[in-house]
Amino acid sequence: MDLILRHGDTLVFVEVKLRRGTGFGDPLEAVTEHKQATIRAIAEQYLAEEQPEFEQARFDVVGILAAGASWRIEHVADAF
């Protein structure tokens, strides 16, 4: 879990993945189902303990491919 942001009345949890190359797959692919479950669990606990006033939450993933000088940044809103 890298960022927790506010977007209107929605709390947005953001996972940021950076890869230097695609040899082991796309950065977005690195957010596996197992990792998604972990993020979900952390978010639930955080919502309950710290921000009980928020009724909506969302999970975003940002994939950064940093191959040499060219960077590609991909933002998937409401990813899972």
Add this chain to the structure above:
Amino acid sequence: MSVCRAQSLTLSGIDALPVEVEVDVSAGLPGFSIVGLPDAAVQEARERVKVAISNSGYKFPTKKVIVNLAPAHLRKEGPAFDLPIALAVLAVSGAVPAESLKDAGIVGELSLDGGLRGVRGALCMAEGARREGLQRLVLPVSNANEAASIGGVKVYGIRTLREAVDFLCGGNEVVQAVAEESDRSESVETAEDFADVAGQRFARRALEVAASGGHNVLMSGPPGSGKTMLARRLPGILPPLTLDESIQVTKVHSAAGEGKGALIHARPFRAPHHTISTSGLAGGGSNPRPGEVSLAHHGVLFLDEFPEFNRATLEVLRQPLEDGHVTISRVAATLSYPARVTLVCSMNPCPCGYAGDKRRACRCSAGQIERYQGRISGPLLDRIDLFVDVPRLTRQELRGGEAAEPSSVIRERVAAARETQTLRQGVPNSTLAGARLREACALRGDSEALFGAAIDRMGLTGRSHDRVLRVARTIADLDGAGEIAVEHLAEALNYRRSSFLDR
């Protein structure tokens, strides 16, 4: 466009049903899921398709990919959807023109390097594609000849995923597969010939009648008298398959994954071991496959050591012997496989094997014999047309130099008799029923009187009444007679009796 469709087919019994493969690619975390009642092999297509696409030099989309196999209520099994899924995915990413998938039926299993493996039921799929009005059928090259043998749809055999893509792009011209020319009248040369069988004139005649009309036979006799030897020679005298029968036989074998790559022209002869299970004989399994009784469709099912078979297993033969098909109900579906067989069985008259033998005393008690023969139920025996005693050979028969008639001569008579039946009623005598039976087997004068007396004396059931008439018709056909005469009927009645089976 983010949704692309490919047409495919799946087996249900021996018929292929159309399946539409829809692929949607949308923004989101990369993922690949398949819906539409897929079984484990279809689910595994995800890994094969993904790897095969990248190993063929294309890019698998790093997006959310959803595959839907429609209609959703039909259970999908097997790896044959690999190729249509892969091509529909490539159509979304633009590597394959989407319009090229509209009129082509596509089936094939992918290997990890993008090569294609054969699928089961190619002939059935070609027939399904023709019925669904698809112009082309694209499948693995190893299935092409078999699929092409039916005609009416252009069949293209391909080797790799890349070749399939190039073909659909119109880049390369894959040669259209054509049916191999084969001579249908090609004679069945078996190593085993009736010329090798000494004596047993009665049994030889009975098998000739059985082959001509497709009647069921039960041979009984002591060990070593030649029952198995006789049965093994039966394929050599069976009449050739008609084209229609050929297609049906090939469909069943194709659906079982036993296709030979071309139309089958020889009548099947199946001899399962007596330890066979019920589903092995009738067909079944969670992914249903035809059983031995269906693989013997339009041919001979030979059950050696008849009473050794599990009784419950044998009882499943009742429906196919009467109706000519087997119906199997499974969670996945209720299927029907054709199963019109000539049943040939052999057995010993008692556990020790020598009851009724002239040279050797039987060691079995009356109770043992009764139990042994009781393993075969009355209803099953009622479906046997010809009861044949195969006695021990005499010294003269064993050493006699008299050359027996070779299979080729018998085969000619059998083929002529079957031809007569086909011309008269279009089907073999064993399947005559109702009005057609009454018409073809009309009795007159003496024969009517003989039959009337026999019905009373032999206690014929409704079913065995019909069976005697059919056998008499076949004997008359072998004789080239237009009407059933007294001697034909008398011979047919003679086959109802057995010296040992007291029924």
